[in-house]
Amino acid sequence: MSNRRREIIEYIDKREPVEAGGEVSDQADRLTSIYDSDTYGLNAMRETLPSHCYKKIREVMATGSTLDPQIADMVANGMKEWAIKQGATHYCHWFLPLNGLAAEKHDAFVSIFPGEEKLLLEFSGMQLIKGEPDASSFPSGGIRSTWEARGYTVWDATSPAFIRREKNGAVLCIPTAFCSWTGEALDQKTPLLRSMEYVSNESLITLNLLFNETHKRVFPTLGIEQEFFLIDRKFYLARPDLVNCGRTLIGARPPKGQEMEDHYFGTMNSRIISCIQEVEWKMWRLGMPLKTRHNEVAPGQYEVAPIFERANVAADHNMMLMDILKSVATKHGLVCLFHEKPFAGVNGSGKHNNWSLSTDGGSNLLDPGHTPSQNARFILFLTAIIRAVDIHADLLRASVAVPGNEHRLGANEAPPAIISIYLGKELDTVVNNIINSTDIQAPTSDDMNLGVSGFPPLPKDSTDRNRTSPFAFTGNKFEFRAVGSSQVVNFPCIVLNTIVAESLKYIRDSILSEMKNTNRQTAFNKVIKETLSAHNRVIFNGDGYSDEWKDIAKSRGLQNLPTTPEALVNINSEKNIKLFKESSILSPVELESRQEILFEIYNKSIKIEANSLYDIISTLVLPSCFQYQKSVADSLNSIMPFLQSQKSFCQPNAQFSLLSELVEAINNLTESNQKLLNLIKQSKETKSEHELSFFLNQTIIPAMNDVRKYSDHLETIIDDSIWPIPKYSEMLFLR
Template identity: 50%
Template sequence: MVNVPEIFGSMVFNDATMKERLPKATYKALKKTIDLGEPLDISVANVVANAMKDWAVEKGCTHYTHWFQPMTGVTAEKHDSFIDPAGDGTAIMEFGGKELVKGEPDASSFPSGGIRATFEARGYTAWDPTSPAFIRDTTLYIPTAFCSYTGEALDKKTPLLRSMEVLSNAACRTLKLFGKDVKKVTSTVGPEQEYFLVDKEYFDQRKDLIFTGRTLFGAAAPKGQELDDHYFGALKTRVKDFMADLDVELWKLGITSKTRHNEVAPAQHEVAPIFGTTNIATDHNQLVMETLKKTAEKHGMVCLLHEKPFAGVNGSGKHNNWSMCTNEGENLISPGKNPINNTQFLFILAAIMKGVDEYADLLRISVASAGNDHRLGANEAPPAIVSMFLGDELEAVVKSIVEDKDYATPGKVPMHLGVDVLPEFKKDTTDRNRTSPFAFTGNRFEFRMLGSAVNIACPNIMINTIMAEELNQFCDEIEKADNKDKAIKELIKKTFTEHQRIIFNGDGYSDEWPVEAEKRGLPNYRSLPEALAHFDDQKNIDLFVKNNVHDEVEIKARKVITLEEYAKTINIEALTMLEMAKQDILPAVSSYVKELTDTALAKKALSDAIPTSVEEDLVTTLSNDLVSFVEKIDTLSEDVVKGNDIEDAQEKANYYHDVVFAAMNELRAVSDEMETITSSDYWPYPTYDELLFGV
């Protein structure tokens, strides 16, 4: 039996531990930094470092690491021991404020988009005191930001913290318009995480899963998700044991793993935490993904976080539940019981509407990846068109304001199920819409476009910065008005009127929606290269520079990094396909054709009366397929060679999407057809049947 209160946060240098181990003055100073963003003095850092080291050593730690999130999409860590020579042949365990506050990793070995060259190696990691340190195995992990020697952000944490700060300032300024003196506003996030589990024995036999995280070849299994029987279904014993261990490991790290269940596709599952401050939630989500993989290994399985590991079944994403809360605990995205009279909420809602409409391109860019291109708009995720779902109640509120009509809140209606023994309850005032990219869900907005492998810092940087910009614009206008109440109401009506095109409560999967969206002037960027082309549009550069979240160098560097990563990802996939096709599939099918030929010849040798039409038809079909297969291998090989010669990042990404990826799909189609008629004794890889139903 697991004692959850006892183990929860036991491996975290959290508030309770700090209060216990730090002098009162040090604790108060550190809390001011964490809660109010005040600067931290080095003398405070020295005391904190010593207490942190003592706590970690007592827990069995021998090393510490500055844990950061470079532009690779995964975390990075370099371990240093606490050992310090004592001069008499012995050693003591030392760790001071200098080591806590600053580290120096090699900046030129991480993606920099041209900011750092190979000979310009120095970079810095800086302690993020707002995200608590934690222990994994025998190492103390210190969450940090990562920047170059010249000061540019080379990670995802630094701009996230900048965006949180600028949003806090803008939101506090906004609340002053409504007579509230608030010291700090934090954005909060609850990211739901989807993933697949496959048997490690099968995984190890698939080069495509090993090198790319997804199956590049594979015919559909006889059964998929069409019966809807896996979603919320009973957990298999092996999966349940895995989830139980996962929860324990996450709880130790102070991660509020709340929900676990089977997802839509066979072998697909989900874990979801409770809301947390955005930078901490981002750190936690990285830990969730890492812990998923490590825990799966202990159970003889592999966790797949690719957005589309299997063709033809549901892909994996994560829902970014975003809100804003004051340091006094008020949720600024909560409409209250009567939203039509909640002017503060309507003011903030107007800013969100305006921001999502004006910067839909940035929201789409924030979730762009080679993997996510497979699922957006594929009847399993929102479309690539960014729109907002408000629900019946809020849409009616907006409409009444735009049209100057009276509105009466319907209130919550009792739900009658027609069975006396079932309890009566109140149903919500609005439905949910799983096809909406940016959906209001009661007291938060759920940004549903994120892929399962994405670092959630990226979309939250965008949302925070956009919100800060819009709120500041509103404040600029209202603060100079003579009659502020009247100006606020006029601004809300004007904004709702001008940006109502972004609201769509209908079916995002319908064929009519892209046509309607085009009429409304909403962008529809179907691929990463198409979306990234707009990252450094002037309006986007102005947004980030004005709000001190990115400078122009950082923006252009991030664009290059993302485009290069896309091209490299497709290139790796193409090379993997070619290796599998040439070394495994082609010989396997040829061997099977030989067996069929030998069988037909043996029958004929025995007697001309024995029919051989079955073997002859299969030999003819597979031989023709092999000819086509080799032709498409040659085409893909030539396309990859040509792609390697392209230097411009945008041009190269476009080429890999339009040419290489298209050639890969053609090669796969022939292979998958051959798989369906080749004996399983000859097929070189575990099939979808085994991968999806083998756990």
């Protein structure tokens, strides 16, 4: 193989796992003492704040109520003193602009005493509550011009501040929202908090008016399963496509992929587990309840998952997790890949969002009931969700429309682009019974008999799991499986919160309207039956990968939107503008800006990929092909005099055939690469981001696929010692 690839493999062979050291190697009983120690949560507040101040800030965190500005200075001082003890010299407002990453600007606590050259450490309530980063260079979708720079960050008191430790110090990170000087949301968090309040209010009113339940708050909760790949960093640095695009643009299928199904839940490699253990301890210190880790289906693919948290905290923790996975992987000589499909031919990565609604008292509203009242409550919320998903399937699909998901949705590891709901056999029977006006039975839990003596009886879940469903009920929550692994989870959650809240309002108002003419029970039954009858088309419990389902979905009138541009055009439809405007989640301007930004991100991603592919082929692949072509031709030339003098000697047909195949394949690759370049130039002539997205999708991507086809074929016949970049069999299997 090439010298560079050989050097990388020899390095990996000799490398020892990095010792994480410190608490990672200590006894597990230390976990309870260090958990949450790097966050300014309730424990730290209790120790640093006056009792009356602690009670007020605790109420804000528990209920989302408005913070009293009078206690802001006390909280800021307590937070500063705590952070300094943790080694922090700086603070930052940590926020999520619309570029898919976290942003921060560091300010030191230092100040100068007036009239003296004496250094002070200060942090005021105003500095805690409000910041002013430059807003000009963040994506705004036309809301702000580059010369209009003012933007504000506003403290989210419901998500704890945290310490981020670096080798030479620490920074206090304060989760905040981010808005423009003119008041529009420029971030992922502001509309998420609005949607959480909206779904809470509609749930509270519904519970109070229809079930006589009184609660202070209802919270959407998330449990976010994060999938990712880990490969050796030296392989990564030798692949320009991974460096520039996060995925491999070329690469022949290796002799072995995932067909042996031996990686899933297999024993974890010692180097990998050392890396993930260090990540876990860092996240535990940050208060994220990481619980699960395991090998995923594809070689080199892994998953970690936490216990459920409130949606905004879970979203913040997931962004922190992705950042720490990347930094810790680098320390261990690895690279963490979050792209949805970094390697063709093996499973891609998702971010399954397990979503539910919970009261402030801890009651899960998606738990099937044990009493008639609880069961009626469950059926109502279930009906609202079914209606919401059916009416707003276009929005749910658009919420996961990112470039990487085009390669993943509909493949063998991800749900299809057709949005549907999986309920399971028992719950589906309940829904059908309601529609058909037969007896309604609450879902039950039987015992499973495994047929082995000595095994205890196991409670049987009321639903199975369905990997092919984008939105599956899994016992007491819905799993939104279509979210991409690289995504910020906020927008999918915003959509879910908003459409369910709107649906709750519709069903509640319909029942109350019916109650003017009949009793509550009759009104309830009538509205639930009519709603389920109108929207049960979105329920599908079969194989979502099958061609049969595509035909069934089409006959039901369900949309199939396989590409990102097709999904994004629906965001600012009249229906969706009305939905977000009436709920005060996103104004028409804010909604349009998000659509524009998503188009821009898609277009820039595809253009970067196209240009990267052209460069890789031109500067790496083709020179190697020409070198090998020359060596084959030279070998033929070297024996031609002998063949001419020995007429009866066997002809080197294999070499002639190989040279012919090489010449043809190289010509095809050269021509397809030139065609790609011409289309890249042509793409600059399109006028709008919308038009460009369809041009890229319909012309550039097929051209890239052609280039890849010819390049991957050449990889299988070029001398291994000449091929210039690491191969799949090396990157996926060598640790």
